Ligand SMILES: NC(=O)C1=CN([C@@H]2O[C@H](COP(=O)(O)OP(=O)(O)OC[C@H]3O[C@@H](n4cnc5c(N)ncnc54)[C@H](OP(=O)(O)O)[C@@H]3O)[C@@H](O)[C@H]2O)C=CC1
């Protein structure tokens with residue numbers, strides 16, 4: 021187990037998607053600068069990762085069990101690492117939740133917060149004191165554009181990522197005095213199992229306790245819109261992994277790291293108008309009246325964004 025001179029990186033949620041790709045990309049580093057501890061809550065799901073790592077498995081990439089929802093599992097995993105020494109922590113594990121709010125049981129909402137918000141907090145709390153002591157370390161949190169901008173029918177997921185953004189914004193300032201950097205990655209749509217669960221899994225679902233208008237808006241407006249957004253803006257896990265690598269390698273990493281410039285016009289609406297009316301109205305129009313235009317492509321979305329800004333007499337700068 022070669023570790024000498026290598027940076028120890030711990031990543032959560034590596035059984036699939038973004039976590040898997042980040043783990044493999046770091047393990048493949050030509051200069052072998054990273055000792056990657058790729059964790060997952062269920063080791064029975066490690067086959068895809070092991071296959072993707074190939075010869076690097078047990079050389080630069082190691083697999084360990086870690087469930088971000090369990091104090092015991094987090095402690096056990098961190099205690100199993102030599103001197104508990106982690107140079108780079110990548111908090112990636114997360115789950116989505118889509119659908120009309122009135123149909124979602126409170127325990128499902130709790131589970132999203134327990135995983136996306138408390139899962140990252142639990143991990144950071146366990147690793148940060150050692151980083152502070154050593155006056156060195158890097159923490160990267162995979163947030164989402166939905167941590168900066170709410171999206172209809174994703175209210176609870178967005179709330180969990182907003183919570184994470186708020187928590188980390190405070191912490192990032194505190195950590196600077198300990199020479200520890202904290203950076204958020206805010207991807208837009210990425211083609212992973214997450215997409216399948218958030219879109220495909222929703223198509224056949226019944227909503228017996230929800231009024232027919234809301235079901236109609238969800239099925240016939242939101243879902244086709246989300247399909248378009250994934251088609252037009254969707255990135256690959258490889259793209260997110262490359263961006264993560266550049267944050268790791270930056271001498272002064274940024275706090276926010278939006279991975280998808282095509283999503284920027286949507287976010288610009290929010291920052292252009294402090295009353296919030298512009299983005300709420302624009303989202304309303306994009307969802308209910310203008311969605312068919314979106315599959316003409318992103319230039320249309322950009323045009324619409326600036327159109328709204330002109331209408332509201334707001335300058336883009
Ligand atoms: N895909 C997208 O469009 C976007 C995703 N993101 C964020 O990216 C991150 C990764 O998602 P992505 O790769 O797309 O989706 P995947 O569903 O492919 O991966 C999610 C990973 O998180 C793991 N996970 C879930 N719960 C736990 C837990 N309690 N403990 C440890 N691991 C857990 C899953 O493990 P298991 O296999 O056991 O379920 C899986 O490995 C998430 O935080 C997500 O919110 C952000 C923006 C866009």
Ligand SMILES: CC1=C(/C=C/C(C)=C/C=C/C(C)=C/C=O)C(C)(C)CCC1
Pocket residue numbers: 163164165166171172207208209210242245246249286303306307
């Ligand atoms: C932008 C936009 C929409 C959908 C956005 C989606 C679906 C974004 C998904 C982001 C993801 C998956 C982030 C993960 O963390 C709507 C509602 C169709 C209305 C028109 C504008």
